Amino acid sequence: METRCAWANSSDLMREYHDKEWCVPSNNDQYLFEMLVLEGAQAGLSWSIVLKKREAYRQAFHHFDLEYCANLSEIEMENIRMNTEVVKHPLKIKSVKSNALAIMEIQREYGSFAEFLWSYVDGKPLISNWQYDSQIPAETDLSKKVSKDLKKRGFKFVGPVIIYSYLQAIGIVNDHIVSCAYHGNKGDGSIDSAFLMQ
Template sequence: MSDSLRRCAWCGTDPLYVAYHDEEWGVPEYDARALWEKLVLDGFQAGLAWITILRKREGMRDAFDGFDPEVIAGYGEADIERLLGDARIIRSRAKINSAIKGAKVWLEMRDNGEDFSAWLWSFVGGAPIQNTWSDGAGRPVKTPDSEAMAKALKKRGFNFCGPVIVYAFMQAVGMVNDHGVECFRHPQVRAMAGS
């Protein structure tokens, strides 16, 4: 990672944030389980800074059994109490319950033959939207696509998935390329999308 690279201003200089920006943010993700994990983590972010989630992500992965929906869907009160006592995670009963409920919905979709990834990607026509924001220009915090996805997720039974959280999710998993056009990652992420 060279200091001469031009990056999106939002990542600042925290090494963890810079690595996330340089390696993950905006990279198109199609794996259904990985998308669900990211949606859960974005839900845990509600009311917090993303850097808080990044700092706790490995502990959360460990505490939540690798974000395996099969395991999490079977969590009971003992698991909830265990999680509430685990300082490595965001200890919110509502968010923990949301993750459990989301795992059950994810499994229900899978068992009904629905591909969670294809379903989510359908909200952007199956391919990343290539935005051309100048880094100094404000990006939207929600869009009609994120509003539609949020509404559909809530209808399915997911929680902590309002249109602002969903737009942050869409940016993170590469459904939209919101790297500033001056950022070295913008053309790289565009190339990953094949456009």
Template sequence: MRLNEPTRCPWCGDDPLYRDYHDREWGVPQRDDRVLFEFLLLEGAQAGLSWITILKKRENYRRALDSFDPQAIARYGDQERQRLLADPGIVRNRLKIESAIRNAQAFLEVQENFGSFDAYLWRFVEGKPLTNHWQRMEQVPVATPAAEALSRDLRQRGFKFVGPTICYSLMQAVGMVNDHLASCYRHSEVMKRRSSDK
């Protein structure tokens, strides 16, 4: 660690892209539906892969998926499917591509039923971020009862690639839980922001 570098969660390592994501986005309460949809699709794309792999492809996904516009993606047909399968900038997995389209359709249904995806999603933590105080990475769970409940509900609504582990990763990413280690400088910063973006 360089002199005067703040203490961070060890998972982001020394990669500048990973550090920037950790320092600016991960764990910050997010209420914007478009951003929530982006994380939903990216977390699904990550299944079986490392997050840094997806993070490096994020701009490619934005380009390939109409800037994560759920209305556009929900209308994708065979031509768009073939285009995505041929795109080397994203994960060319047929099931994941199909799930992105299906999830866009289900996302729009949730927006219609709840007024926003934000309103739907944050119900699973009663509208407020949960703050944990983990001391070591080994203490951080891969899923929780809230993530399991979210996973069940999403699957009932037709979403794909939304298992409990993916759902908990989503919850961490969009700040529904603050899982920065207590020693990480972002832990207290994220706490201050809690629900200020609402």
């Protein structure tokens, strides 16, 4: 039986997310947007709740199509809030639109949202060597800096704690504990650079 980070053993859904996505580097802007929305939705809730609602989010926001989300009307956002299984918080729903607009602005400036984000670490994931889940911080200097920069650009629900969780989610930070089969890699002993292109 594979050893995993302790939190991953709480459900099949959490285990699948841990094994296939968490800390896997990505430079796919649509995926990066999806995870930013989901991490923002998590504020005050558990990640397992958000994962259970993930398919509802994909349906409601057209699989996180940036242009679609950037052009949502007030009526459309209210309809999503009232008639879908997404987190009902009105400001979280409105943040999907504002964050889509902010990402599109970054794309115009940097070529891609991924280029912007990965520039903070020179394109290389930060691989931690924690012994226990309890050692993993809630925020870091990096997450504070990214949070501050995103807020300046009009992003919402991007506090330093949310952003640290986000950096883990998209693989910029790899916080699998050292005894986890996925520490520093996908479970096979090496980071696959192709994952940067997913």
